[in-house]
Amino acid sequence: MSADTGPVTGLATGMVSEILHTLVGFDTVSRHSNLALIEWVENYLQDLGATCARVNSADGKKANFYATLGPMEPGGLVLSGHTDVVPVDGQDWSSDPFSLREEKDRLYGRGTCDMKGFIACALAAAPDFAKTNLARPVHFAFSYDEEVGCLGAPSLIKAIRADLPEPAAVLVGEPTNMRVVSAHKGQNSYTVAVIGKEAHSSLPHHGASAVMAAAILMEELNHIADDLRKNADPHNPFDPPYGTLTIGLVHGGTAVNIIAKECVFHWDLRLLPDDDGDAIEARFRQKVAKVEAAMRQSAPKAHIVFERKTSAPPLEAVPQSPAEHIARLLTGDNQSRVVSYTTEAGQFQRAGFPAVVCGPGSIEQAHKPDEFVLISQLENCLNTLQKLPAHLGQ
Numbered sequence: 001m002s003a004d005t006g007p008v009t010g011l012a013t014g015m016v017s018e019i020l021h022t023l024v025g026f027d028t029v030s031r032h033s034n035l036a037l038i039e040w041v042e043n044y045l046q047d048l049g050a051t052c053a054r055v056n057s058a059d060g061k062k063a064n065f066y067a068t069l070g071p072m073e074p075g076g077l078v079l080s081g082h083t084d085v086v087p088v089d090g091q092d093w094s095s096d097p098f099s100l101r102e103e104k105d106r107l108y109g110r111g112t113c114d115m116k117g118f119i120a121c122a123l124a125a126a127p128d129f130a131k132t133n134l135a136r137p138v139h140f141a142f143s144y145d146e147e148v149g150c151l152g153a154p155s156l157i158k159a160i161r162a163d164l165p166e167p168a169a170v171l172v173g174e175p176t177n178m179r180v181v182s183a184h185k186g187q188n189s190y191t192v193a194v195i196g197k198e199a200h201s202s203l204p205h206h207g208a209s210a211v212m213a214a215a216i217l218m219e220e221l222n223h224i225a226d227d228l229r230k231n232a233d234p235h236n237p238f239d240p241p242y243g244t245l246t247i248g249l250v251h252g253g254t255a256v257n258i259i260a261k262e263c264v265f266h267w268d269l270r271l272l273p274d275d276d277g278d279a280i281e282a283r284f285r286q287k288v289a290k291v292e293a294a295m296r297q298s299a300p301k302a303h304i305v306f307e308r309k310t311s312a313p314p315l316e317a318v319p320q321s322p323a324e325h326i327a328r329l330l331t332g333d334n335q336s337r338v339v340s341y342t343t344e345a346g347q348f349q350r351a352g353f354p355a356v357v358c359g360p361g362s363i364e365q366a367h368k369p370d371e372f373v374l375i376s377q378l379e380n381c382l383n384t385l386q387k388l389p390a391h392l393g394q
Contacts, residue, residue: 016378017107019044020120021100024109030084030148033061037083041065041142044123048130050140055159057152062144064156068164069129070137070392077326077388078139078160078170078353080344081119082146082153085111091369106372113361117373118173118381121360125385132389139167146344149189149310153344157351169323172345173359175366175373178380179337180327181357185238186271186314187342191264191307192217192288194252197299199259207259208299211252213291214263217304218247220287221267224280232272237338244270245280266309270340273314281308313346315355323354329391330384331358339363 026037042052045067055064065083070076088097088110095101097110107117122140129138141160145151160167174181194214199207225245232242245267252263271277288304295302317336318324328334341363345355360377 015124016120016382017100017102019123020107020109020112020116020378023116023120024100024111025098027098028084028111029087030145031087034083034144035061035063038063038065038142041119041123042067045069045126045140048126050126050130053159053163055155057144062152064144064152064159065140065142066156066160066164067140068137069126069140070134072165073136074165075168076137076139076165077392078141078167078348079122079385080141080143080170080172080348081115081122081174081359082143082344083116083119084144084147084152085114085116086147086367088369093369097369097371102375105375107375107378108370108372110371112373113175113371114363114366115174115359115361117175117361117378118359121378121381121385122173124382125388128386129389134389134392136168136392137165138388138392139164141170143344149187150312150342150344150347151310153347157347157353160353161351167353169321169326170345170348170353170355171323171327172343172348172355172357173381174341174343174345174357175359175361175363176337176339176357177362178331178333178358178360178377178384179335180324180331180333181337181339182315182319182324183273183317183338184315184342184346184357185243185340186273186275186277186346187310187312188269188271188277188308189310190267190269191305191309192267193305194263195304196259196261196263196295196302198261201257201259204259205298207261208295208302209259210263211260213295213304214250214252214265216291217284217287218250218265220284221245221247224283228275236272237336238272238340240340243272243275270342271314273316277311312342312344313350315343315346315349315357318349318354321354321356323356326391327356327358330387333358
């Protein structure tokens with residue numbers, strides 16, 4: 001945690017500012033532990049009388065967290081957020097990214113927008129939940145490793161399913177400018193490792209070039225990307241209005257005059273709710289098998305390893321779902337919206353929990369140097385959440 005510079009002043013919702021100052025001070029970049037932050041949140045909510053639990057990662061270095069204020073009855077609302085943030089390496093920040101800074105109408109710091117701002121608002125509203133005689137509970141659900149593929153949420157959702165009375169809805173507080181988002185794309189990521197055989201570049205028939213084989217596979221991915229674009233409904237509401245496939249990282253070869261023994265590349269697939277990810281994988285696997293067979297003609301031990309590394313399902317629009325109902329009551333927003341990024345809402349929905357996305361800040365500020373959230377957005381979020389007790393009594 002960075003050195004304490006004190007809470008930011010000048011914010012009407014001062015409690016949100018103080019909590020966000022604390023949360024930003026925990027360096028929860030995904031490669032680091034989030035346990036110090038979880039312990040702080042746990043102590044804070046326990047002091048308010050919440051029932052709290054953790055779900056540890058396999059190595060024990062991170063934890064999901066969930067807690068309940070109010071009666072252990074069905075029909076409550078889950079306020080969901082992730083505790084990890086993206087790295088700041090190589091970014092040109094104007095100030096310490098792990099120390100909250102106020103300037104004019106903005107609060108700067110890593111995670112202010114994505115998405116510790118929402119968590120701070122949820123925690124600032126918690127005293128109101130605690131002192132109200134709620135008819136139905138408010139549940140808090142905070143995950144780890146969302147930024148590296150929504151890896152923590154599945155075990156968190158499983159624990160909620162097993163341990164808590166059935167909630168009516170889940171509100172995932174990713175930055176949407178406090179507008180209700182009913183659907184988003186899914187996201188899968190993959191790694192392909194091509195292992196060939198080294199040889200002198202003047203004798204390519206004595207080896208098997210992993211780089212050239214990888215190029216053939218990448219060409220097939222380009223064809224798949226073209227088909228996703230051509231076959232999608234151009235009038236669907238997503239931007240862009242089709243699934244996307246991109247190759248983000250490529251590593252291979254040792255010298256220009258050596259037939260490359262190894263090439264590894266990574267690709268990303270962003271799926272519309274109606275896209276068939278399994279069919280795309282099957283098509284690519286067929287190409288992998290053909291390329292591998294061709295390589296083995298000159299290098300019998302050549303092989304290709306194709307792995308799906310992460311998978312987060314899309315969120316499908318369900319008009320009039322309990323999640324949409326409560327989100328629209330709280331915000332007064334009755335428009336239908338979709339986004340192209342991926343959240344844990346799709347995982348909640350896939351597990352049977354109605355879910356929407358709605359939170360403070362703009363996704364345009366996420367992951368950038370000098371990430372910020374508007375103070376007015378935090379005030380809007382807090383005011384919205386403070387309406388919850390009245391609705392949970394109905």
